[in-house]
Amino acid sequence: MKNTKLSVNDISQKLLAGDVVALSRAITLIESKKNTDQKLADRLLKKIVPHTGHSLRIGITGSPGVGKSTFIEAFGKHITSLGKKVAVLAIDPSSAKTKGSILGDRTRMEELSKDAKAFIRPTATGTSLGGVADKTRETILLCEAAGFEIIIVETVGVGQSETAVRNMVDFFLLLQLAGAGDELQGIKKGIMEMADAIVITKADGENEKKAKQAQTEFFQALHLFQPSTSAWQPKVLTTSALQKKGIEEVWKMIQSFQLHTAKNGFFNKNREQQKLEWFHESIQLQLKERFFKSKKEVAKMKSLEKKIVNGEMIPSKAAEEFVLSSIRKR
Ligand code: GDP
Numbered sequence: 001m002k003n004t005k006l007s008v009n010d011i012s013q014k015l016l017a018g019d020v021v022a023l024s025r026a027i028t029l030i031e032s033k034k035n036t037d038q039k040l041a042d043r044l045l046k047k048i049v050p051h052t053g054h055s056l057r058i059g060i061t062g063s064p065g066v067g068k069s070t071f072i073e074a075f076g077k078h079i080t081s082l083g084k085k086v087a088v089l090a091i092d093p094s095s096a097k098t099k100g101s102i103l104g105d106r107t108r109m110e111e112l113s114k115d116a117k118a119f120i121r122p123t124a125t126g127t128s129l130g131g132v133a134d135k136t137r138e139t140i141l142l143c144e145a146a147g148f149e150i151i152i153v154e155t156v157g158v159g160q161s162e163t164a165v166r167n168m169v170d171f172f173l174l175l176q177l178a179g180a181g182d183e184l185q186g187i188k189k190g191i192m193e194m195a196d197a198i199v200i201t202k203a204d205g206e207n208e209k210k211a212k213q214a215q216t217e218f219f220q221a222l223h224l225f226q227p228s229t230s231a232w233q234p235k236v237l238t239t240s241a242l243q244k245k246g247i248e249e250v251w252k253m254i255q256s257f258q259l260h261t262a263k264n265g266f267f268n269k270n271r272e273q274q275k276l277e278w279f280h281e282s283i284q285l286q287l288k289e290r291f292f293k294s295k296k297e298v299a300k301m302k303s304l305e306k307k308i309v310n311g312e313m314i315p316s317k318a319a320e321e322f323v324l325s326s327i328r329k330r
Pocket of ligand 1: 064
């Protein structure tokens, strides 16, 4: 007992001093499914929570191949060149199934991963997006306690993960490729509506002109949306991460967003709202996890599923029976 107490103290002390080995160990602890590790993780989180919240959290999404890792590397290097520490985390919905992560991989951002002011962590894996999101939120807090001023949460532009990331960051950036005039078709309106800015990638060489055209089109499209509660007018910029063009402008734009939303109170209000959302989502998640833990409940569910399929019960009533019988057993 004494030893574990010591080690939590040890990890938290080192983590608060900015030690990235301790940070990695802490993240491994919170991601662990072992009961003993979870208890240690709880104690660790309690210790570090007063030191959290001071970063700027940026979400970045875009389809595979759009240039996310190249952009994040160039953007991250720009941030560290300003003397700031940057952490890159990732949510990859496919990794829950494959257990391997295509995102956050060190080899994808080789230069940034060698930077002493940068920390790159591969995707947390889990059985559900909710579970992965939960752990990513905790990881954000750990990174903040370790002194990271800018936290980038990356996700791939498929599935539900955008909404999950949007709900845990201050600023949400959509990376988009300039196509042959059909930019607006391949992209879901919902994702565009969530974006505080769209960055057209690979605006170099032959692509530069197309990128400028896309910039105008996206800008016009964004104007059609309802103004967001932040009263921030979403921006559209073009970059070439390969040629390091437009990167500084993206950083400046994000800073002006921060200033704008700090002034009008949105920044803090949004953070409060996100904490409450996390609380409510976490309740649902934990209820689900706890309900489905016992073999009896799984068996009960299977038998109800049969009845539903056979037309003996309607799903809502079967759900009611399942929940009530589970509660009664407790
Ligand atoms: P991701 O899958 O979204 O992470 O995309 P990557 O960053 O791996 O980039 C996909 C491909 O686009 C790679 O071959 C990159 O070299 C290329 N690429 C990325 N950024 C740029 C850029 O700014 N200009 C050009 N011309 N190519 C780029």
